[in-house]
Amino acid sequence: MMTTTKTTKLTFISSILIFCLAAWDVHGQSNLKNINQSLRYSRYSRISPKIIPLKTGEREFLLQMPVEKIEEAPNFDDYTFSYVVVEDFEEEITEKNIVPLTASDLAKDTDRHFYFEKSVTIPADQNEAYAVIICKDTRQGDQYVYHTDLISPFIADIPNFGAYYDNDIPFDQTYINKGEALLFKSDQSMNLYHYFYPRAFEIPLPPMETRPAPVAKDIQVIDKGEFLVNVPQPFEDEGYYFVQTDTAEQTGFMVKTTNAAYPRVSTYDEMIDKLVYISTRNEHEALRAAEDKKKALDQYWLELTHDTEKAQGIIREYFRQIEFANILFTDFKEGWKTDRGMIYTVMGPPTGVFFDADKEIWIYDKIGSKSKISFTFARIRNIFTPNYYKLNRSRSYQPEWFQSITLWRSGKMAF
Incomplete structure (x- = not known):
């Protein structure tokens, strides 16, 4: 035995x-x-x-x-x-x-x-x-x-309540379509407070632009009142919400509310907005001013490629990148408007991603390239999200950045 x-x-x-x-x-x-x-x-x-x-x-x-x-x-x-x-x-x-x-x-x-x-x-x-x-x-x-x-030094505290899908699985995204509801639960009896921020954000500066970004204007905040845990809570407006148990504390739950098509692009106006990363200023302004947006977009892509099939390939790949950027990097901003989303959209998925407590480093080591390029995103403490990162910009990024844009415009960028 x-x-x-x-x-x-x-x-x-x-x-x-x-x-x-x-x-x-x-x-x-x-x-x-x-x-x-x-x-x-x-x-x-x-x-x-x-x-x-x-x-x-x-x-x-x-x-x-x-x-x-x-x-x-x-x-x-x-x-x-x-x-x-x-x-x-x-x-x-x-x-x-x-x-x-x-x-x-x-x-x-x-x-x-x-x-x-x-x-x-x-x-x-x-x-x-x-x-x-x-x-x-x-x-x-x-x-x-x-x-x-x-x-850690980058979070005030962890909330004692959680957000859930209707099948009680924890909500593992950072965005929902406006009008949808989440279920908030806690093992304690409590009221929750939620605040709505309707603000839209500008696109980030390019990685080689070292001048300071424009200072944000005052943020409008709308008090949406209290609600109970264990009762589905809808989020009706497009913007972002912050949910707290104690408004005197710097901890809570943030969710971005979006249109019904998000994270995909669904309108010609949206397509034009998101072409800003690979278009010249004149091209982008002309697209925005066009009365027939579809016709202007078709002409834009054909002038770049001179080939309908190649144009369709670029469109598919580029807006697929936008979709992934939205899925991966949305916080209170749309994912494609964050620094990480911008780099991801233009440069593609990094081959190396390494973290430290205060930063995230992306490495691109592409086949056929003679050199590696890395981007460092500094982690910044933020009341709304524990995952707020800003790119450490440098003029040295300019050659690789323009090369990637050229690949997009010639239909040679693929992942």
Whole structure:
């Protein structure tokens, strides 16, 4: 009996160790600072994991981990899932601190999501904490990593309420179409306050433009009053909303409200607005002034390519980039109007994405190119979103930027 019990325990421990190693590629030392997270921005990702934390105590958090199913009807057994909580971006991530997530850990398995929940407690003497979910596609080895702050200098606090779809999966986007509703839930009885900001934003300056951006005007705020948790709350106007439990605090939930077609482009006026990144000023002004927008756009593309088929290819690719920028980078701005969305639209998905507590670095190492180019986005503390980044602009970006624009205009840009 003693020998059988010991063997069973060793077999169990070995199986957990093998699972962890399968879920995590250990190449020397791995930490949040040196993990390439480029798959979170890929146009060909099969899943999209998130962590949406809720604060449940002074140092206690519920890690809500929805994994969006992008490929059709994915098989759970084709992936391995795990998570870890680290103190900083340099703490080593190994099989020793990774916690596996198995089918028995699934809180829900819906048409759109695999969903896990885990509670964690942060030691009282720990000043920072970051949660990481790791998902590995065992078919070809793709590794999806997503991290979020629990305690850090860039967030005031984590809300003790959450927003949910009507099937109780945590809301894992930053935008909804106006008129739609979210369900807000908490384990505490509370009223929530929400405020509406109708402001529209200008497009960002190019990456080589080092002069200061125009100073924002006063932001209009409309008090939309109180509402109860556990009751669906609609958001009727287009702009963005901020929801709080305590208006004296600097923490809450922000959601962008959009037109019904978002994140796609649906009108000729929208198409013209979004061509600003690859058009000359004169071209863009002429398009805006045209009485027949469709005819003007058709003529614009044909003059660039002199080929109808090639023009159709550029249109499809460019507005697909806009759609992805909106999905990936929307905050209180439309995704394509953010600094990261601008770079993504013109340069394409980066081949390397690396994070530190205070920045995000994109690397482009394109086939056929003799040099790498990198963009650094500084993280800025913002009451509305923990993921607000601004590009560190430099005149040195000008050659690569113009080269990418030329590729778009000649129909040679493809991803």
